[in-house]
Amino acid sequence: MLLVDIARVSAQVAATSARSVKISLLAELFRKAEPDEAPIAIPYLAGRLPQRRIGVGWSTLRDAAAPADAPTLTVREVDAALTRIAGVTGKGAQGERKRLVNALMGAATAEEQRFLLGLIGGELRQGALDALAVEGLAAATDAAPADVRRAVMLGGSLGTVARALLAGGPGALADFRLEVGRPVQPMLAHSAKDVDEALDRLGPCAVEEKLDGIRVQVHRDGEAVRVYTRTLDEITERLPELARVARELPVSRAVLDGELIALDATGRPRPFQETAGRVGSRTDVAGAAVTVPLSPVFFDLLSVDGRDLLELPTAERHAELARVVPEPLRVRRLVVADPADAGARTAAREFAAEVLRRGHEGVVAKALDAPYSAGRRGASWLKVKPVHTLDLVVLAAEWGHGRRTGKLSNLHLGARRADGSFAMLGKTFKGLTDVLLAWQTERLRELALSDDGFVVTVRPELVVEIAFDGVQRSTRYPEGVTLRFARVLRYREDKTAEEADTVESVLAGLIPEG
Numbered sequence: 130m131l132l133v134d135i136a137r138v139s140a141q142v143a144a145t146s147a148r149s150v151k152i153s154l155l156a157e158l159f160r161k162a163e164p165d166e167a168p169i170a171i172p173y174l175a176g177r178l179p180q181r182r183i184g185v186g187w188s189t190l191r192d193a194a195a196p197a198d199a200p201t202l203t204v205r206e207v208d209a210a211l212t213r214i215a216g217v218t219g220k221g222a223q224g225e226r227k228r229l230v231n232a233l234m235g236a237a238t239a240e241e242q243r244f245l246l247g248l249i250g251g252e253l254r255q256g257a258l259d260a261l262a263v264e265g266l267a268a269a270t271d272a273a274p275a276d277v278r279r280a281v282m283l284g285g286s287l288g289t290v291a292r293a294l295l296a297g298g299p300g301a302l303a304d305f306r307l308e309v310g311r312p313v314q315p316m317l318a319h320s321a322k323d324v325d326e327a328l329d330r331l332g333p334c335a336v337e338e339k340l341d342g343i344r345v346q347v348h349r350d351g352e353a354v355r356v357y358t359r360t361l362d363e364i365t366e367r368l369p370e371l372a373r374v375a376r377e378l379p380v381s382r383a384v385l386d387g388e389l390i391a392l393d394a395t396g397r398p399r400p401f402q403e404t405a406g407r408v409g410s411r412t413d414v415a416g417a418a419v420t421v422p423l424s425p426v427f428f429d430l431l432s433v434d435g436r437d438l439l440e441l442p443t444a445e446r447h448a449e450l451a452r453v454v455p456e457p458l459r460v461r462r463l464v465v466a467d468p469a470d471a472g473a474r475t476a477a478r479e480f481a482a483e484v485l486r487r488g489h490e491g492v493v494a495k496a497l498d499a500p501y502s503a504g505r506r507g508a509s510w511l512k513v514k515p516v517h518t519l520d521l522v523v524l525a526a527e528w529g530h531g532r533r534t535g536k537l538s539n540l541h542l543g544a545r546r547a548d549g550s551f552a553m554l555g556k557t558f559k560g561l562t563d564v565l566l567a568w569q570t571e572r573l574r575e576l577a578l579s580d581d582g583f584v585v586t587v588r589p590e591l592v593v594e595i596a597f598d599g600v601q602r603s604t605r606y607p608e609g610v611t612l613r614f615a616r617v618l619r620y621r622e623d624k625t626a627e628e629a630d631t632v633e634s635v636l637a638g639l640i641p642e643g
């Protein structure tokens with residue numbers, strides 16, 4: 130398949146608002162695709178680079194080579210070229226990258242150059258593309274869309290499923306079962322304003338402590354243990370203590386879901402950065418495990434001794450978890466069997482208050498009758514946190530003054546629109562430590578698209594968690610709202626820009642006037 134085929138379909142999909150037309154355009158493209166091309170074509174259509182980062186900034190892109198006359202570039206060639214560019218390191222890397230970029234651009238027509246610039250510059254993002262691609266794949270192969278969706282959740286990635294589906298037809302989807310050793314996308318939560326709202330929306334539920342650590346999925350098969358992050362990256366080697374704990378459980382095979390957190394001697398959480406530092410670091414694992422030991426706290430069991438538990442209601446999965454995992458390794462929870470009962474409501478509110486007193490983030494309430502919806506932000510898990518936070522995308526940053534000269538400081542923050550673009554909500558440099566300033570300066574320079582001496586515009590990719598006191602009206606920003614007292618809590622490298630909070634969710638928090 131040629132790059133130009135994708136470039137054209139991408140433009141056609143963006144140009145129509147009719148969902149059914151978008152789906153048939155995609156289906157037509159998939160019918161022509163080789164199985165191995167799908168894992169490249171889908172991210173390109175969504176405006177994402179499969180390599181995630183290629184280390185190419187605006188200065189490298191701006192003076193691209195003269196365009197080719199006729200389209201000859203295949204998607205495989207482009208992918209191989211970008212992988213090569215991403216892999217360039219060491220002395221002279223900048224020059225070598227520039228040479229490779231020029232070679233790629235020189236082989237592209239003007240139309241393809243525009244597409245590549247948009248792709249590399251992050252301007253082609255189409256938020257809902259993955260969901261449309263599922264429908265398009267289903268249409269192209271006569272599979273049921275629900276079966277494709279389920280395979281993606283269990284198989285971990287749309288690209289893998291697309292490849293299997295195009296190669297083997299709908300029958301190949303049956304191979305995507307929950308398997309020990311293959312991570313599934315974790316179930317996620319929606320938000321509720323407070324405990325009462327959560328109880329009203331869920332009915333009978335379990336209210337659990339929400340620990341501010343790192344999500345882990347632990348797969349045990351006999352003596353073999355593998356640990357995966359929320360983004361399904363394997364981090365087993367970095368966490369010897371977790372593998373040890375998992376090996377001691379009285380089962381031979383299991384898939385567990387939980388949170389990993391650094392606690393102090395009294396059981397209170399240590400700063401989040403310490404947990405994140407452990408999980409992010411490959412060096413001196415043994416030493417780090419002694420200075421910052423991490424405690425696993427399990428809250429779900431997805432499979433045990435060959436039985437797949439995903440479809441079982443929460444209450445039954447929790448009972449299985451209690452059978453397999455000893456109490457100190459399980460999340461604390463309070464079961465509210467009847468939310469209409471005033472006593473039970475009071476107990477739930479008190480439980481949540483006590484969790485906060487112990488230094489944790491809040492609670493997650495989970496409907497007792499719901500299955501485990503892998504990969505979904507389902508309505509059956511509701512988180513309640515007293516501090517308002519949003520995960521926003523850094524759109525640009527301003528060069529600092531005084532003590533911050535030479536550092537990128539004031540961040541321009543964006544929320545996601547339905548079409549995949551971002552709306553700026555405001556700026557902040559509050560909450561940034563020296564370590565964060567140094568880190569973000571380096572990262573943002575890699576993502577830079579332009580620099581006018583004051584503001585560096587970046588590829589919208591970095592997600593930052595922002596605390597704020599409220600949403601208020603403002604004529605200075607495109608959606609007519611801004612955040613009050615926005616401050617940086619941390620970078621969320623485990624989230625992609627597609628997972629950032631939406632303009633819609635920000636508007637829902639608007640403080641009524643008057």
Ligand SMILES: Nc1ncnc2c1ncn2[C@@H]1O[C@H](COP(=O)(O)OP(=O)(O)OP(=O)(O)O)[C@@H](O)[C@H]1O
Pocket residue numbers: 316317318319337338339340341342343344359388428460493512520
């Ligand atoms: N008891 C719990 N049950 C489920 N998730 C929990 C629990 N305790 C902590 N968590 C964490 O909370 C996250 C669920 O919240 P959510 O689905 O909103 O994801 P998130 O956006 O990463 O959350 P946040 O930004 O609030 O940390 C999980 O990914 C997990 O890491």
